[in-house]
Every structure is written in structure tokens, then in C-alpha cells.
Amino acid sequence: MATKETSPLVEAAAQFDDELGTYSRLGDLFLKTPLSSVKHLERANGTLAELAGCEERLQNAGQKLVKALSAARDAQENLAKEVVAHVPAVQARNTKLQELMGELTAVAGEVGGLNAVIQGKSENGDATAGPTKADAKDVSEAVLQLSTRAEKLAGDAREAEYEELATQAHALHQRLQVIGKKLQKVGE
Numbered sequence: 001m002a003t004k005e006t007s008p009l010v011e012a013a014a015q016f017d018d019e020l021g022t023y024s025r026l027g028d029l030f031l032k033t034p035l036s037s038v039k040h041l042e043r044a045n046g047t048l049a050e051l052a053g054c055e056e057r058l059q060n061a062g063q064k065l066v067k068a069l070s071a072a073r074d075a076q077e078n079l080a081k082e083v084v085a086h087v088p089a090v091q092a093r094n095t096k097l098q099e100l101m102g103e104l105t106a107v108a109g110e111v112g113g114l115n116a117v118i119q120g121k122s123e124n125g126d127a128t129a130g131p132t133k134a135d136a137k138d139v140s141e142a143v144l145q146l147s148t149r150a151e152k153l154a155g156d157a158r159e160a161e162y163e164e165l166a167t168q169a170h171a172l173h174q175r176l177q178v179i180g181k182k183l184q185k186v187g188e
Helices: 008-032 038-122 133-159 163-187
Strands: none
């Protein structure tokens, strides 16, 4: 399993934490060392010298931590500026997508409305009579107009780099073309 690289901030915090732990341990040891014998005094003086060295390392680790924290904060602020600057582009893309989706919905709705038109043409007063050639021609023209709108929508979506929407609109265009041409033949 790959190990995750640590950031300078994490490394600085870990180093500071280690030095703080060492300082804490040495401070407790120094404070609890009895001073009743020469050996104890020598041990206390040795611990005091270790504390002084540890304090210097702790100060250096603290400075590194402050620098790393400052660098991390600067990086976050720069990223935040970039995010804010990118919001208008996302909003513009959302607006364009809504516009294109609205057109696709409108075309699909009108295609659905053709069923009512076709139904009305077949119910011309005589339940046994089917649609006339003129009826087929009228519906054919409506279908082909919707096909043209779907084709334009596919082009607009492709131009706006919405490939999925372009594919859907193109498929609708092709289906409507086939239906419209069949109806044209019936109307001739």
C-alpha cells in the first residue's frame, strides 16, 4: 500500500509535538528530582542542561510550525481566490445548460403534443375514416420542423461542449427525420 506524503505543516506540527513531549518529560523529571544528595544534584543539573537544549529545539520547531502554518494559510487563501474567480464561469455554464435543457424540454413537449394533433386528424367526424394525405403532410411538416430544432439544439450543445445533451438532441433529430420522411411519403 502506498504511503501518503505528509505536508510540511504536518511534519512541522509533528516535530513541534515531539519536542514539546520531550520538554514536558524532562521538565517533570527535573521538578521531581530530589535534591538531597550530590548524585541527585548532578542529575538535576544534567536534566537542566537537556532542558536548555530541548528549549532551543522547541523554539526552532515552533518557528518552523509558524512558517508552515503561514504557508498553508497563504495557499488556502490563494485557492479561495481562484475558487471565487471560477464561480462566474460555473454560473455561466449552468445558465447555458438550463437554456439548452429548456429547449430540449420544449421540443420534446411539442413532439408529445403531436399525438393530440394526429388524434384530432383521425377524428374528423368519421370514426371509420383515417387521416388524409393532407393531414399526413401537415403532421410531416410539423415533425420536420421539430427535427430541425433538435438538430440546431444538438449543434448548440456541441458548440457549448455539452456532448451528452448534444447526443440526445441529435438522436431526437434523427428519429424525427425518419418519422417526418415516412409521413411525407404518405402525404404524396
